[in-house]
Amino acid sequence: MSHLLGLAKPSSEQHGALVPRANREIFQYSLALAPSEIAAISCLETIKSAGISIKDIDWVVAATQTPDFNNPGLASCLIKRLEIKHAAIIELKQPGCGAIYAIDLADSLVRSGAAKNVLVIAMDLLSRYFGEDTPTKVSAANARERFADGACSFLVSKNRAQGRSYRLLGTALRTTARLERSYFCHLPAADRFPQRLTPQDIEIGDHYPVLSPDEFELESVLLRSDIEQLRIRTAVDKSPFRFCIVDTPVPEKLTPFVAENFTESEIIVRKASSGYQGVAGAILPLLGAATKLQSSDRVCLLSLASGAAWGAAILEVEQ
Amino acid sequence: MTTIIGTGHAVPAQVVTNNDLTKFMETSDEWIAQRSGIRERRWARRGFEPTGECSNADLAYRASAMALDSAKLKASDLDGVVYCTISPDQDFPGSGAALLNQLRLESGLPLFEVRNHCAGFITGLAIARSYLTSGKWRRALVVGVELQSSGLNLSTEGRGTTVLFGDGAGAVVLEDRGAQSGVLELVLGADGTFAESLGVVAPTFARTPFLSAGDFSGKEAPAYPRMEGVVVFKAASQKMPELVREVLTRQNKTLADLALIIPHQANQRILDMLGQALECPEKVYSHIAKYGNTTAATIPLALSEAVIEGRVKTGDLICLVTFGAGFAWGASLIRWG
Numbered sequence: 276m277s278h279l280l281g282l283a284k285p286s287s288e289q290h291g292a293l294v295p296r297a298n299r300e301i302f303q304y305s306l307a308l309a310p311s312e313i314a315a316i317s318c319l320e321t322i323k324s325a326g327i328s329i330k331d332i333d334w335v336v337a338a339t340q341t342p343d344f345n346n347p348g349l350a351s352c353l354i355k356r357l358e359i360k361h362a363a364i365i366e367l368k369q370p371g372c373g374a375i376y377a378i379d380l381a382d383s384l385v386r387s388g389a390a391k392n393v394l395v396i397a398m399d400l401l402s403r404y405f406g407e408d409t410p411t412k413v414s415a416a417n418a419r420e421r422f423a424d425g426a427c428s429f430l431v432s433k434n435r436a437q438g439r440s441y442r443l444l445g446t447a448l449r450t451t452a453r454l455e456r457s458y459f460c461h462l463p464a465a466d467r468f469p470q471r472l473t474p475q476d477i478e479i480g481d482h483y484p485v486l487s488p489d490e491f492e493l494e495s496v497l498l499r500s501d502i503e504q505l506r507i508r509t510a511v512d513k514s515p516f517r518f519c520i521v522d523t524p525v526p527e528k529l530t531p532f533v534a535e536n537f538t539e540s541e542i543i544v545r546k547a548s549s550g551y552q553g554v555a556g557a558i559l560p561l562l563g564a565a566t567k568l569q570s571s572d573r574v575c576l577l578s579l580a581s582g583a584a585w586g587a588a589i590l591e592v593e594q
Numbered sequence: 595m596t597t598i599i600g601t602g603h604a605v606p607a608q609v610v611t612n613n614d615l616t617k618f619m620e621t622s623d624e625w626i627a628q629r630s631g632i633r634e635r636r637w638a639r640r641g642f643e644p645t646g647e648c649s650n651a652d653l654a655y656r657a658s659a660m661a662l663d664s665a666k667l668k669a670s671d672l673d674g675v676v677y678c679t680i681s682p683d684q685d686f687p688g689s690g691a692a693l694l695n696q697l698r699l700e701s702g703l704p705l706f707e708v709r710n711h712c713a714g715f716i717t718g719l720a721i722a723r724s725y726l727t728s729g730k731w732r733r734a735l736v737v738g739v740e741l742q743s744s745g746l747n748l749s750t751e752g753r754g755t756t757v758l759f760g761d762g763a764g765a766v767v768l769e770d771r772g773a774q775s776g777v778l779e780l781v782l783g784a785d786g787t788f789a790e791s792l793g794v795v796a797p798t799f800a801r802t803p804f805l806s807a808g809d810f811s812g813k814e815a816p817a818y819p820r821m822e823g824v825v826v827f828k829a830a831s832q833k834m835p836e837l838v839r840e841v842l843t844r845q846n847k848t849l850a851d852l853a854l855i856i857p858h859q860a861n862q863r864i865l866d867m868l869g870q871a872l873e874c875p876e877k878v879y880s881h882i883a884k885y886g887n888t889t890a891a892t893i894p895l896a897l898s899e900a901v902i903e904g905r906v907k908t909g910d911l912i913c914l915v916t917f918g919a920g921f922a923w924g925a926s927l928i929r930w931g
Contacts, residue, residue, distance in 0.1 A: 309800040335784075341799035346680045346711050347789050347920040355786025363782035364922060365717055366709040370686045376706065380721060387727035389720065389780075403799045450687075451702035452694035460685040463797075465741035466649035468639050469748065471681075472817065474807035482797075482805050484686070497701060581687040584705070 277382040277431050279590060280440035281325030282562060284427040284555075285316040291424065293549065296407060297416070301423035301550030303402045310343050311352035314396045317428040318357060325430050326437035327392060329359060332430075334384055334393040336365045338373030338554045341400040353396060362394075370458070371524065371580015372448075373397060373554035374427075375588050379446040381431030391433050398426035399553025404484055415483035421524060422484070423550025427558045439565060441590035444573070445509035447501040453583040457491040458524055460484040488525040494583060495532055502536060502577075502587055509589050515539035516589075517572035518564055522556035523579040533577075540575065554578075557586075568592045595776035596723040597931065600667065600767035602660025603898035604653045605760075605885065606638035610743075615757055620750040626757045631862020635760030635886030637743035649683045651692035653763035654739040657894070658697065661735065665767040669697035672767075673731035674704040676721050678714030678890040681741045682707075685797075693737070704731075711793070712858050712918020713782065714738055714890030715764070716926055719914075720780050726770035738890035739763035745794070747810075747818040755819040758861070760886035764894025775909070775931025779841040784922040788829065791822040792919040830864045830917040835871035837915050837925035845927055849874055851911050853930075854900060858916035859885065859892040868915075879905065889918070906930050 285291070290313065291304040304313050314337070322329060337350035344352070350364035369376045374397035381393035401422035409419065430436075431443070462482045463472035476482050506512040519540040523529050533542055543560045552559060557578035568574070572592045579585040611634045612623035626632055638648035645652070654677065662669060675690065682688040688707040694700075710717040715738035722734035742759035746752060795816035796809040809817040834857060842848060849872055857868055859882040869875030879896050888895060893914050900906045908931050915925040 306802055311800075340686055341804075343798060343800045344789070345794040345797055346709065347786075347793050347922065348709050351784060351786040351789040351920040351922065353786070354784060355789055360785050360787075362784065363717075363720070363924075364710070364784040364920065365721065368686065368688060368707045368709050376704075379704075380706070380724070383721075383724040383728045383730055386729075387724040389724050389727075400799050403802050403804055406802055409803075448704035449702050450690055450694065450705035452691055452698075452700045454691060454695060455687050459687060462685060463745065464684050465681040465744050466638070466652075466683045468744050471744040472805075474810050477805050477807045477809075583691065583702070584687065 277385045277443045278435050278440045279378065279443055280430050280432060280436050280438060281321035282427065282429040283317055283320035283324050284559060284562060285313050290316065297420040299420065301402055304400060304424045310341055310349055310398065310400055311356050313426050314349060314353045314398050315356040317426050318353065318394060318396055321428040321430060324438050329357060330361065332359060332362050332392050332394045334363050334390045335359065336367065336377045336381055336393055336395045338367045338369060338377040338397045339399055340368055340370050340553065341403060369584065371554065372578040372584050372586035374557045375446065375576060375578050375586025376448055378431060378443065378588050379448055382443050385431060385433050393431045394428065395431060396428045397554040397558055399555060400424045401551065401553050412480055414485045417488060418484045418486040421486065421551040423552050425552025425555030425559055427555045435593060440593045442593050444511065444589040444591055445505055447505040447587045449497065449501055450584040451494055455581055455583055457487045458581045486524055488528060491525045491528045493528055493532055498585060499536060505587055505589060511573055511589060514573065516575045517541065517568060518543055519575045519577065520557060520560045521577045524551045529579060570594060595771060595773060596726045596768055597771045597773060597776035598766045598928065599769045600661040600665025601898040601901050602657045602664060603764040603895045604656035605636040605762040606643060606648055608637055608639050608642040609634050610637045618748050619753045621753050621757060630758055631882050632758065632886045633883045636762060638741055638761045650679060650681055650739055650741040651683055651689040651696065654689060654693045654737045655696040657739065657763035657765040658693065658735055658737055661765040661767045667767060669699050672703060672733050672735050674725055674734045676706045676708060676718040676734065676736045678708040678710065678718040678738045679740055680709055680711050680889060681745060710922060712860065712889055713916050713920065713922040713924050715893045716914060716916050716924035717782060719926060720782055722768050723777055723780060726768060732770060734768045735765060736768065737763065737765045738894045740889040740891050742889060747815060751813050752818050755821050758887045760888050762885055762888035762891040762895050764891050764898050766894055773931060775929040777926055777928050779844050779927040781837065781841060782924040784920050786920065788825060788921045791825045794819050827864060829921060830860065831867040833917050833923050834868050834915050837923060838872060838913050841913060841925045841927040847911065852877055852913055853910035854879055854905055854912045856893055856896045856900060856912060856914050858918060859896065860887050860918065
């Protein structure tokens with residue numbers, strides 16, 4: 276059984292602010308900070324909070340769709356900033372549910388004996404797809420209006436350390452074979468010849484992500500089955516969750532499902548009050564809810580997003 | 595132990611020779627061959643494929659179907675997929691869902707989209723191994739696939755890197771078996787000091803806008819691959835032999851025990867240095883002359899071909915080794931069985 280500890284994020288007040296975006300406000304980290312700088316701030320806080328040393332980290336998993344470079348991705352730039360030269364790195368691009376996928380992967384690395392301490396950074400700077408005045412096509416308008424920034428980091432470890440920790444009871448992951456048309460970014464498209472992306476694409480704005488809430492279809496039968504199986508597998512099918520944290524770019528489509536399936540829990544559906552924070556959105560509310568949590572409380576994290584993919588994790592508060 | 599029970603590969607039908615490249619850039623067969631050992635590569639283009647399709651997911655599907663066939667399994671026997679590429683058919687979500695669609699896995703399964711470039715396949719192998727060893731999965735598919743040809747600068751300004759890359763795919767099916775054969779050792783590592791020495795800058799979220807029309811201009815255009823050749827060559831030539839020795843030492847084996855080394859195919863000169871450093875050039879597998887550098891696909895593609903060619907037999911000890919962008923590296927020692 277793995278432990279999740281050192282949960283941290285870069286200070287919202289010190290490193291970011293709410294900024295206007297299409298008649299609402301979204302959270303944005305300072306544009307002067309590169310993605311790996313923000314990630315490093317968070318990771319240093321995680322390391323400090325867990326009371327471990329950088330040399331204790333043997334794997335780094337980065338889950339993001341907004342790295343410093345197209346390739347190599349965030350993980351390489353992050354270990355450069357943290358001066359880590361002894362760890363393996365994994366770069367995941369699983370929009371929306373990357374954090375849950377990363378938790379499950381880190382747990383597998385720990386349980387298989389391949390890792391002792393996996394540092395996970397889950398971060399998306401989605402606001403950077405658009406500027407305040409970026410003219411966009413109608414298809415990208417929803418994304419522009421909702422996209423915000425979010426970052427958090429934590430360790431998945433074999434052993435507990437100092438500070439708040441969570442026991443990972445179980446996870447469920449699924450990517451369906453549905454070809455996504457509600458939340459996607461078509462370009463660059465490697466199968467477009469001779470060039471996957473051209474200056475003309477950029478001039479006409481075809482390179483922006485598209486979010487179409489009206490086209491979002493919830494695979495509710497499969498999702499319900501996965502959650503039921505997960506509850507049975509982790510032996511929490513009879514007991515309530517203290518919190519159910521749900522993250523998705525289209526919360527309005529998910530709210531009825533969550534209300535129906537998590538009736539006994541205090542439900543936190545990530546609303547668009549500070550915008551959609553991508554992979555970080557499934558974890559960040561845990562920080563906000565920390566003072567309300569007590570030992571043995573159970574929390575369900577659920578994220579749904581692009582690719583008709585989802586991830587769910589059940590955590591139990593240890594201390 | 596995690597065992598490879600099936601291998602497969604696929605390449606596009608269209609062969610692009612060095613002479614073909616002279617039609618749109620100043621170069622020559624001699625210049626390219628001397629610097630890289632590459633004579634030709636495969637570039638996917640519509641109209642050339644017998645099936646009429648040539649996407650990243652199509653190549654992945656063909657390699658995966660072959661790997662499943664050789665493992666005598668159906669796609670529905672899989673518990674998870676690890677999809678390694680830096681050239682998906684759309685920016686997000688990646689090509690994984692399209693592969694599941696082609697494999698008729700409509701309900702889906704856990705699928706990892708891994709972006710670890712040249713180290714992608716061995717990283718994917720490590721991911722799958724952790725799932726099999728931890729008991730979460732019984733069988734896994736790991737795919738390394740690239741469609742690099744649509745992301746290259748097809749002018750003289752880009753020739754330093756454009757001539758190197760090709761398209762292709764390789765796949766393996768893995769199962770956890772209690773046998774003595776399988777993945778004996780696997781090491782991965784990275785050093786971000788050289789993150790800017792090899793790769794593609796744009797799209798970049800270190801600035802706004804994340805893409806601009808200007809990213810396609812100039813010798814070091816951010817939208818195209820860039821490489822500090824000398825730095826990469828020096829580091830790869832030093833690290834790859836170290837990695838082979840490291841995995842052998844961990845298993846108390848020597849170079850004499852090795853039947854074959856399957857290295858990442860980046861440049862024939864690096865492969866020559868590897869063979870020279872280990873004093874066993876005859877054991878270093880190379881297909882770079884005909885496929886070029888297919889990034890995450892090089893190792894599974896070479897492995898699949900080596901199996902077909904009879905260069906990997908039951909009981910053989912083989913070593914997979916890679917080094918590339920990041921810098922990131924990895925090696926795996928496998929007892930074939």
